[in-house]
Amino acid sequence: MAATVARGLQKAEDTVRAVSTGEKKVADITRDTVDVQQGKFITTDHGVRVHNTDNWLRVVDGKHSGPSLLEDQIAREKIHRFDHERIPERVVHARGTGAFGNFRLKESAADVTSAGVLTDTSRNTPVFVRFSTVQGSRGSADTVRDVRGFAVKFYTDEGNWDIVGNNIPVFFIQDSIKFPDFVHAVKPEPQNEVPQGQTAHNNFWDFVYLHSEATHMFMWTMSDRAIPRSFRMMQGFGVNTFSLVNKEGKRHFVKFHFIPHLGVHSLVWDEALKLAGQDPDFHRKDLVEAIDNKAYPKWDFAIQTIPEENQDDFEFDILDATKIWPEELVPLRVIGELELNRNVDEFFPETEQAAFCTSHVVPGIDFSDDPLLQGRNFSYFDTQISRLGINWEELPINRPVCPMMNHNRDGAMRHRITTGTVNYWPNRFEACPPTNFKQGGKGGFTSYPQNIAGIKNRALSPKFREHHSQAQLFYNSLSEHEKAHVAKAFSFELDHCDDPIVYERMTLRLAEIELPLAQQVATMVGAPTPKKAGMQNHGKKARGLSQVDFAPKNPTIASRRIAIIVDDGYDPIAFAGINGAAMVAGALPFVIGSRRQPIFADGEDRSSSKGVTPDHHYDGMRSTMFDATFIPGGPHVQTLSKNGLVRHWIAESFGHLKAIGATGDAVGLVQRVLAGVDLQFSTSANAGVMESYGVVTAAGPQKPEGFKEAFQILKDST
Numbered sequence: 001m002a003a004t005v006a007r008g009l010q011k012a013e014d015t016v017r018a019v020s021t022g023e024k025k026v027a028d029i030t031r032d033t034v035d036v037q038q039g040k041f042i043t044t045d046h047g048v049r050v051h052n053t054d055n056w057l058r059v060v061d062g063k064h065s066g067p068s069l070l071e072d073q074i075a076r077e078k079i080h081r082f083d084h085e086r087i088p089e090r091v092v093h094a095r096g097t098g099a100f101g102n103f104r105l106k107e108s109a110a111d112v113t114s115a116g117v118l119t120d121t122s123r124n125t126p127v128f129v130r131f132s133t134v135q136g137s138r139g140s141a142d143t144v145r146d147v148r149g150f151a152v153k154f155y156t157d158e159g160n161w162d163i164v165g166n167n168i169p170v171f172f173i174q175d176s177i178k179f180p181d182f183v184h185a186v187k188p189e190p191q192n193e194v195p196q197g198q199t200a201h202n203n204f205w206d207f208v209y210l211h212s213e214a215t216h217m218f219m220w221t222m223s224d225r226a227i228p229r230s231f232r233m234m235q236g237f238g239v240n241t242f243s244l245v246n247k248e249g250k251r252h253f254v255k256f257h258f259i260p261h262l263g264v265h266s267l268v269w270d271e272a273l274k275l276a277g278q279d280p281d282f283h284r285k286d287l288v289e290a291i292d293n294k295a296y297p298k299w300d301f302a303i304q305t306i307p308e309e310n311q312d313d314f315e316f317d318i319l320d321a322t323k324i325w326p327e328e329l330v331p332l333r334v335i336g337e338l339e340l341n342r343n344v345d346e347f348f349p350e351t352e353q354a355a356f357c358t359s360h361v362v363p364g365i366d367f368s369d370d371p372l373l374q375g376r377n378f379s380y381f382d383t384q385i386s387r388l389g390i391n392w393e394e395l396p397i398n399r400p401v402c403p404m405m406n407h408n409r410d411g412a413m414r415h416r417i418t419t420g421t422v423n424y425w426p427n428r429f430e431a432c433p434p435t436n437f438k439q440g441g442k443g444g445f446t447s448y449p450q451n452i453a454g455i456k457n458r459a460l461s462p463k464f465r466e467h468h469s470q471a472q473l474f475y476n477s478l479s480e481h482e483k484a485h486v487a488k489a490f491s492f493e494l495d496h497c498d499d500p501i502v503y504e505r506m507t508l509r510l511a512e513i514e515l516p517l518a519q520q521v522a523t524m525v526g527a528p529t530p531k532k533a534g535m536q537n538h539g540k541k542a543r544g545l546s547q548v549d550f551a552p553k554n555p556t557i558a559s560r561r562i563a564i565i566v567d568d569g570y571d572p573i574a575f576a577g578i579n580g581a582a583m584v585a586g587a588l589p590f591v592i593g594s595r596r597q598p599i600f601a602d603g604e605d606r607s608s609s610k611g612v613t614p615d616h617h618y619d620g621m622r623s624t625m626f627d628a629t630f631i632p633g634g635p636h637v638q639t640l641s642k643n644g645l646v647r648h649w650i651a652e653s654f655g656h657l658k659a660i661g662a663t664g665d666a667v668g669l670v671q672r673v674l675a676g677v678d679l680q681f682s683t684s685a686n687a688g689v690m691e692s693y694g695v696v697t698a699a700g701p702q703k704p705e706g707f708k709e710a711f712q713i714l715k716d717s718t
């Protein structure tokens with residue numbers, strides 16, 4: 001049975017822990033937190049107790065309900081509030097979810113920055129992280145093929161610092177002025193608002209063909225990176241090039257990375273497609289479930305730095321967001337750890353109203369001339385004004401935990417009341433001065449004194465014109481199964497484009513990356529097969545591009561979901577063995593029965609025993625929602641064998657490369673279902689571990705460890 005902790009208790013516990021570990025943000029938002037269960041009576045918004053909120057005030061004559069009266073201010077308030085509940089959704093990244101956590105610095109980066117958050121190893125900096133998809137609207141499905149947003153707000157002692165990143169290290173365009181065109185092209189088409197949560201349409205592929213700078217990025221989005229198993233199992237990248245400036249005033253260019261402790265894992269495409277309908281909230285539920293079960297997701301935080309004087313030492317422009325800095329050229333330096341450990345109490349005020357800005361940096365961290373970043377620095381602040389109003393930084397989730405004071409005033413929804421008779425600087429009281437006042441102040445943000453000369457022009461530097469080299473590098477670095485998935489992804493996407501010019505041109509673009517890939521895709525989508533490579537593949541590879549390079553440091557099945565399938569007459573020893581082993585390992589076993597009323601084990605006395613109450617029944621769940629399946633032996637196998645849902649469950653799990661465990665009579669069931677597949681089963685009394693398939697069977701009820709082992713092997717290899 002899944003160990004889901006009662007949310008109320010969990011919260012209380014978390015709050016105590018958070019305050020004791022100095023998580024100032026939790027203490028801060030608690031000031032604005034109220035508990036509906038402590039409310040004695042409903043009141044109006046102006047505090048008057050409400051006598052009846054079920055009937056509108058109207059004229060009744062005992063027989064008929066007459067007209068409703070406009071006079072009813074209580075009914076009107078209720079409807080008014082409801083009418084205005086919605087705010088504009090984010091223009092991109094509308095679908096998302098978030099959680100609180102901590103950032104712990106493990107190694108000071110004082111050699112490259114003066115930022116307290118990156119130099120003071122005694123600090124425990126609170127964070128709020130929001131994950132998202134890009135294309136779909138707020139109610140769209142979680143598992144669509146898309147880039148995932150990875151936005152981190154660090155509530156530092158010197159102000160908020162936001163890394164508004166993605167799970168892919170590069171972007172589609174180089175210059176922010178292209179962003180509206182790009183977003184229009186990727187979003188549902190204007191004539192019919194189709195499709196939702198997909199890039200599989202003419203306009204997207206038309207646009208990226210016409211912008212060859214998008215080539216590197218679409219290779220990533222057609223890879224498994226765009227269908228993560230979980231937000232907890234994906235990397236985060238700042239993408240843009242920022243600057244770090246140390247105490248001596250020396251500048252380094254920097255890229256930010258988050259590397260998940262759980263490794264980088266993805267769904268398979270069929271699974272992602274099905275989950276989009278079967279459980280559209282799959283990723284947001286996964287995050288909540290893991291945190292509720294204390295399987296706190298963690299990421300290493302790393303930086304790549306390049307001294308300013310080496311800016312021109314690379315074949316690519318280091319300010320071009322369509323390029324990575326290969327690890328072989330610029331090593332990653334792990335300096336900290338991010339952990340998420342607290343779910344929000346209420347989605348709207350904490351997650352929907354969370355607002356990130358790339359322009360939010362703290363002293364010691366600065367921008368670069370990355371042309372994508374420069375536009376982003378304008379856009380985020382601007383969009384928050386239309387989404388949340390000019391005072392959006394006063395909202396509990398957005399306000400800093402350090403002192404905040406200035407002479408900005410008024411505007412819609414101003415909450416703060418500032419006493420004093422002046423609201424300007426300089427003033428006769430010398431109240432609230434900037435840090436340069438009398439040259440005495442310390443710690444203010446100063447921009448890096450960059451020396452700039454040039455000619456005003458709408459242009460980028462020549463190195464920005466090369467668009468293929470890293471697209472090839474990425475593709476070459478993938479494992480064979482990842483390459484196969486890329487070919488399938490293109491075949492799917494371009495099959496959904498019905499304008500031949502779009503899919504024919506795209507296969508030509510692919511021939512500039514890798515000819516066999518282009519030929520394979522052309523065959524599938526009905527384009528003429530390219531005969532020659534449009535460009536020679538350089539054959540180079542780099543580390544850290546294939547997901548296979550991210551095998552977890554400490555492999556674990558903690559927080560993985562295991563379905564245990566039972567009907568009346570299951571083997572109680574095998575059942576208890578796997579259930580116990582899974583729980584000890586921190587995995588989440590779910591009992592899936594023929595019904596949710598109690599199910600009885602083989603030989604269990606129904607009159608004196610309560611049986612086991614399943615978490616779900618077969619028809620309420622699907623194999624896609626679990627990482628592994630176990631079927632204990634016992635007479636129940638006869639009933640299971642006749643059940644189409646169970647047989648489909650086994651076949652589908654196998655097709656999705658998931659671990660399947662079976663003992664006793666259930667071994668035969670698994671074998672029969674998978675009979676069409678050329679497999680060599682071992683049915684010896686010892687668990688026969690089919691390492692390459694993850695199917696583990698034991699003729700006897702013993703050895704649930706074998707199942708665990710196979711599960712591990714499988715997950716490490718996918």
Ligand code: HDE
Pocket residue numbers: 090091092093096130131132148149150151164165166171175176177179237238239240321354355356372373375376379380381383384
């Ligand atoms: Fe964004 N992006 N973006 N973006 N972006 C937004 O800001 C924008 C880009 C990213 O969880 C918007 O608050 C421009 C790159 C994330 O709340 C908007 C350009 C990367 C989120 C905006 C980019 C991102 C956003 C919409 C090109 C990866 C969600 C709502 C110059 C590094 C943040 C909002 C959250 C959201 C503009 C490109 C990541 C309109 C102009 C590159 C994770 O301001």
